[in-house]
Amino acid sequence: MTKKFLIRFVAAVLIVAGISIAAFAAFKSSDKVDQNLVFADRTLLSGLWDNYKKIYWESGSGRTLDKQQNDITTSEGQSYTMMRAVWQSDRATFDKSWDWTQEQLQREDNLFAWKWGLKPDGTYGTLTDQGGQNTASDADSDIAVALLMAANKWQDKTYLDDAKKIIPSMWEEEVITVQGKPYLAANNLEKDSEQPAIINVSYFSPYAYRLFAKVDKENNWNGLIDSSYELLNKSMDENLDKSSSANLPPDWIGMNKQTGAIAAISGSANLTTNYSYDAMRTPWRLALDYQWYKEPRAKATLEKMSFFKDQWQDTGKLYSTYSHDGQTVKTDEVAEGYATALAYFSVVEPDLAKDIYDKKLKTLYDQNTNSWSKEMTYYGDNWSWLGIALYDKKLDNLAETLN
DSSP: OOTTOOOOOOOOEEEETTEEEEOOOOOOOOSSOOTTOOOOHHHHHHHHHHHHHHHHEETTTTEEOBGGGTTBEEHHHHHHHHHHHHHTTOHHHHHHHHHHHHHHTBOTTSOBOSEEEEOTTSOEEEOGGGTTTSOOHHHHHHHHHHHHHHHHHTTOHHHHHHHHHHHHHHHHHHEEEETTEEEEOSSTTTTTOSSOEEEOGGGOOHHHHHHHHHHOTTSOHHHHHHHHHHHHHHHHHSOTTSSSOOSOOOSOEEEOTTTOOEEOOTTOSSSOSOBSTTTTHHHHHHHHHHHHHOOHHHHHHHHTTTHHHHHHHHHSOOOSEEOTTSOEEEOOOOHHHHHHHHHHHHHHOHHHHHHHIIIIIGGGEETTTTEESSOOOHHHHHHHHHHHHHHTTOOOOTTTTOO
């Protein structure tokens, strides 16, 4: 890798209210493309997967380590490893990760405690002093999708049976009903809370609910698809706590459980309406629904995010954090920010997508070592890989033909 390219990833993960928010990672790269970078994209993906396992996956136990945060393990981290493993046809890693997840994180209701690690008394386990026994609905959903894909790919009904225990429990514990419509809440606490429900729209995964509807006929997963698109667009359209909206999805919102009105979450400096490390997953989830199912609402919602096109064409950069009205909050550039925004460009502006991939992501791969040229954060590694894999159309719907 030429020395013209300097990449710096420094960060931790900020975890709030039972949900993981990736912390900031510094990133810089040249706008010039090294023409010597010639390799097969599948080599990049497989090489980075092997490198990820060396750094963030504990082969002896099967748990994924967040090394930027004292080697904690989250249900989110386990879900990312399981999804990547099945897409990489790595059954050994998948099984080891799933076994550990079941043994250490799965609750009596079949959902998953979100945070596990070194406890104050020196032992390891669920970090109940930090609310770690509660759930994160995005992780539960991603684990279930990974199991459904594994069941179909490896023709093993055991995975399907495991998923069938998780999916209805998600509906029971994490889906709230407001004015007759179902909505995915951020965790299992919102259903019984008297406060506005905490919602993270980047958790919405319409492609997952289509699969869930195939195996859980008792619950209205198709209705959750509709409400997810409706609420996501509403969160982008409304000004929330600003005087205008840049049509960016927010990291967090609160929903009045009687009226359905949404607003910024009051009293929290961390659960903001910024477009940042949470919201950046939204374009990826929409683009995957479009790739798998050609959902017109996915494309229409992505088209509203023309802010990204304007920023790239005006400045040649995308920053990690913008306010809901489009003001720059943080001026660091991060690989995962480019990789997830790449999902928008792939669907709406494919020519610009290639430009961004060539200038901001391809250059981060060291073909001599089959690794990132500089070590990434746990979160950055996962979402950079997932973003590149989606751009390269390597995330097949492995559960499409599941009966």
